[in-house]
Amino acid sequence: MKKTISDNTTNPSRRKFIVGSAAAGGGLALGFNLPFGFESATAQGVAAGNTEVNAWVVVKPDDTCVIRIARAEMGQGTHTGLAQLVCEELECDWKKVEIQPITPGQNLARKRVWRDMATGGSSGIRGSNDYVRQGGAAARMMLLQAAANQWNVPVGELTVANGIITHAASGRSTSYGKVSAAAARLTPPDAKSIKLKDPRQWKVAGKPMKRLDTAPKVNGSHVYSIDLKLPDMLHAAIKACPVYGGKLKSYDESKIAGRLGVGGVVQVNDVTVAVVANTWWRAKAALDALPIVWDEGPNAKQSSATIAAHLREGLTSASNVFADINDGNAPQAIAAAAKKVEAVYSTPFLSHACMEPMNCTVRLTADKAEVWMPSQNAEASMAALSTASGMPLAQCEAYNHGLGGGFGRRGGTQDFVRQGVAIAQHYPGRPVKMVWTREEDQAHDFYRPISQCKLSAGLDPGGNLVGLHIRVSGQSINAWLAPHNIKDGKDVRQLQGFWKAPGDAQIGYTVPNLMTEYAMRNTHVPVGP
């Protein structure tokens, strides 16, 4: 069968697209992909036929165990790992496990029953393993109790394996799916009565199971945020002033007037401009053709060389420097040593370079604000949506997709959501998908901070270390994102890499006469974790 794809959308009005006879926006008979089938019943508590045993576990009549996950999946395997932990305590059949991400709107509506959704710093599993295991264990206890009630036998006489409950004394057995509706009506056990398994008895948790998210990633069916298709969707390409601290001065919209599919130009904020069109490529091509004048501002003359010199000064400066560790007298020990060694190291600003470029889709109606995004913290995304749109949190929802990489770029810094909202405000009721170019991604990150480091060491005649002096000069993440964490001008976090055991220990040796110092030398470039 021959299909026709075409687009008759020429010269649409400035803020509205005419839906042509053969064209519906840019989504030409493409079908739509809404990956979130989360039942609305879950926000309404226990209802008839409801098989939600507790917030973490839903057992369908066919014994499928749906395990709810609050943390984000960006390739690190957290979804599978958390499901393993719940499954271990639940004693369900791993082959019948499905995972279901929750949304921050649901979490809010249920008084944060799923707790923290933030995912970063390798904390997804270690930060929630105890309470998700308790969730699995509580569900198991309720399912067993439901069977005990049905058979009128003491619950202690029941055993369970792979979701099959057995009463050996009477030779009866049933499955989780058959008792889940009854279990859902029981009072949850007191948290103190829940006894978790000894990890030495684990059969599923901590084992190298196959990941649950692989199949759609080998046939193109995994729907990343950038792949979202919604009815009447518009597409936006975006460009911010190439110099941080600069501003958008002007642009000449007449130069792109009449371009196929282009709906108009939106000033996103005082540094950023976007072009909106019925496909993203048309928006991006029009943005490339749009004459833009930037006011590059006070940092126009900053360069890699000026920043390097700024940091180099900090390697030897006596001002605005503090010592974190000062054991013995490192400078004296090094000066008196038989042999002195000195080296200077540097690290550049590092872009996170997620494979999936920054993007989100925002839809604003009179009483609802929604965002679809790849986020390491869906609650932060929803908060940014609420703040930027003015819509109360209770009328906001954020749908997190499996991320095409996170690396810290998509957690606390929700710049892309705020931009998406600012664009969508010009098109009420219509979803607008904003996608950054790779060039924009490289130029507008919250970079890993630039630094220089001078190591001075003294060795005795036998080559043993007698003193080590570490001076770091560079930018502070806290100064940019969380200045309240800096006390008396001292950002000790920036020397975390040199902390001693216990904790985040990086120095694994006992060093006589050790000094670590930090000279905070900030620049105009945004930095982040």
Added chain:
Amino acid sequence: MRLNVNGQAYEADVEPEMPLLWALREFIGLTGTKYGCGIAQCGACTVHLDGEPVRSCSLPVSAAAGKRVVTIEGLSRDSSHPVQKAWLELDVPQCGYCQSGQIMAAAALLAKNPQPTDKDIDAAMTNICRCGTYQRIRAAIHMAAGTATGRGSVIHMGAAPAGSDGPVAAVNTAAKA
């Protein structure tokens, strides 16, 4: 212009300079092929054009007219291509964003060179993976090629493959080769 994508014929009335990637994603609705860099560097947009791997972000759609385009969605009906099966077996993807392109590049390599060495794989597979799945990609290509033992590296997630000395030994063998 006439397009043939995954065996389906299309009459495409779009700008001839539009990159094939965006015709696939925004007009045909095949979003398995990814935008990563837009300048043919990262390979996330790799598709087959008459069997050759091409980077669709930098190929005008007009250049595909009259040729056979195959995307990740058309590589097999049911993820049964040997490369997809090996990818599943070894849990190759992490975030997965680059993997459509990786799989298409690997399938094109094996079509030309059914028994590639590690060197052949490294030379042909120039796609970027930000998660760093390169070792498993290489192992999965060997698995798909049936060269999983003796000729290259194998890293298994769990048990060692039958007849091998285990994953560590296999990696060591590859390192010496």
